[in-house]
Amino acid sequence: MTVLPPAIADLSDDDLLELYSAGARAPWLRVNFVTTLDGSASASGTTGPLGGPDDLRVFDLLRRMADVVLVAAGTVRDEGYGPMVLHDADVAWRREHGMPDHPVFAIVSGALSLDPASRVFTEPPVRPIVLTSSTAAGSSQAAALSRVADVVPCSDPSEPDGVNAAVLRDELVARGLGRIHCEGGPSFLGTLVAADLVDELALTIDPSLEGGAGPRITRGSSPDLRRMRAAHVLRGEGDVLLTRYLRER
Incomplete structure (x- = not known):
């Protein structure tokens, strides 16, 4: 006997928006990743070969609902990000729901290793935000970036050279960007x-099995397990699984 989760092809965009918004309340920090069966977050160095059309469909819908899209600078470079511009259907939906046409693009960079002349900064519909350390925020590179983006220091006062995640989240929420x-x-x-x-x-x-040295979706040190609960599992084209997990608090 074969038991499979519901097919995403049977669901409308409105169905998916309802599924992915259930239980979410601002402020709310959602993370979106793709992985292979053996735990790699990339194939040949990028996520492009993974996920397929249904992953892209959900990816676009999650951006549609967001106030701000938050990405680390290394991912912006590795994945070849351009300006944060949504599709026409997403813009129309946001207008119907009283939201700005496009989410804000927020980039995390402790070293400010960003090019002010890149399309991310020269062609966006909304002025981006660069989240950095207090030390870097006083540099000449910060002054150059401030012409094309809001440069926001996000350090704990005791560690001015680092970017503090809680301070970063609070800075976004204070700007009215609670759906992260x-x-x-x-x-x-x-x-x-x-x-x-x-x-x-x-x-x-x-x-798929990557079988190489690809990274996990997360890297670092955490003292405790963070328990999550399954909200849904959907089956996409080619037996891709699209899952949603919520933090148990």
């Missing part, structure tokens, strides 16, 4: 896990 959608990468997710700030993990499981 994080897209990586592994080191940053490790920081969020250690700080116990992850409210939700939307995890796509690609039915």
Whole structure:
């Protein structure tokens, strides 16, 4: 006997939006990742080969619901991010729900190793935010970036050279960006896990074996297990599984 979860192809976008918003309340920090069966967060160095069209469908819908898309600078570079621009259908939905046309793009960079001339900063529909350390926020690179983005120091007062995850989250919430959608990468997710700030993990499981040295979805040190509960499991094209887990608090 074969027992499989419901097919995502049988669900409308409205159905999926209801599933992925159930139980979420602002402030809310959602993390979205893809992994292979053997635990790799990438194939040949990027996530592109993993997940397929249904993962992309959910990816777009999660951005649609977000106030801010949060990404570490290394992932922005590795995945070739451009400006944060949504599809027309997503913009129309946001307008109907009283939201700005596009979410804010927030980039985490302790070293400010970002190019102010990149398309991320020269072509966005909404001015991006760069979240950095208090020390870096006073640098000449910060001054250059401040012409194209809001540069926000997010350090604990006792550690001015580091980016504190809780301070970062609070800075976004204070700006009215309470529905936070994080897209990586592994080191940053490790920081969020250690700080116990992850409210939700939307995890796509690609039915493949990477078999190499790809990273896990999270990297770092956390003293405790963070228990999650399953909210749903859906089956996509090619037996991809799209799961949603909520933090047990």
